[in-house]
Amino acid sequence: MKGTYKFNFDNVLKDKIGENGISIDGIDELRDFTNIAKANVSKKYENGELGFIEALDKDLDEYEKVKELSKEFEYVIIIGIGGSILGSKAVHQGIYGSSNTYHPKVFYLDNSDPEKIYETLKAVKLEKTLIFVISKSGNTVETLANYFVIKKHMDKNNIIPAKPNFVAITGGGLLQKIAEKEGYMCYKVPENVGGRFSVLSAVGLAPLACLNVDIHNLVKGARKMNDICHTDNIFRNPALLNALIHYKMDNRGKKISLMMPYIGRLHQFGMWYRQLWAESLGKDGNGQTPVIALGATDQHSQLQLYMDGPEDKIMTFLKVNKFKQDYSIETDYDSDLIEHKLSELIISEQLGTEQSITEKGIPNVKITLSELNEYTLGMLMYGYELQTAYCGELLCINAFNQPAVEHAKKLSHAVLKGSIVEKSYNEIKIE
């Protein structure tokens, strides 16, 4: 499998966007600063703290057994939340799109929304469904609740698959205990792999191997990006350079990191990036807010704000040169569209939007993939994992924990137990 990845940063430089821009010399002058950040990431890796990098050297043969098991089933349900499911969603959509017309059909239970379980149970035959229950902590309530409801439904309706149909992927906690007691096939999430960095661990690779994703080429692309990013030459290291660009733009008030793919198959990638960037860097008052927009669609809903609203954004365009399918635009009516293909239209819209954003002085970078396949997607995703680790070092924060989320979990538990009740004082009620 082949494919190219190109990172273009013309439109963050002064000669393109004026005083909002940075200079090549300015980047070069920060060489020591960025190489300390890069060295810190290497040191963390050597100390065994960065499982997402160690994942590149793991043997993928361990996924053959679950892939073999999956051949017995027609459907796959993935139960998880946050980093335990966003990576699989991003890669599966990246390769197969959103149609779910491929075999096996996949369904995601990634919220405690009872209607979503109802719709999923209507769509599958549970006796023909392989169910992944994924939680690094093993204690995430949404994931456990979804598992308990599905399991109870099967027991109550005496639904017995021909083969054991639950696979647990966890680092411990209650899910580990359940898997051991129930005798589920189980994959371990290593302690040093953070949830949002876990797509190339069993969290992503075990379900993806069952969804006909070429996990070997996905990891091969990640390894390629890792090899490229060994260099200390920031102008040859896209992850380090993009980390510095976002760091500098953040310091200049660009508090929103806007990701705008011009292909539908990268929309879920954007949702994966949203957790990675927000949960890693949103600490001690730091952090850009990641916003995902889809091109060309959101030119018709968001572009007015991007062009004429607050100058608080750095944009990232994602484009592909080749689509899996294409159509000529043919009509008897008089239109500029005649003689063109849809791919030419969407590519022209990306460039037109990029030009108008640049003329407005809004900093923007662009990643171009020759085509979107497992190899180029592996490069893209791993590149962002590395970029996030680098940016955490530039910001002098810990990019690998998420302490601030724990308080809301405690309060939710208290509400569930009735020790906190909702009180409304100022409200407008319409009957």
Ligand SMILES: O=P(O)(O)OC[C@H]1O[C@](O)(CO)[C@@H](O)[C@@H]1O
């Ligand atoms: O994989 P787990 O432990 O179920 O956690 C799911 C998600 O919840 C978080 O811990 C935040 O609450 C994320 O960091 C993580 O990806």
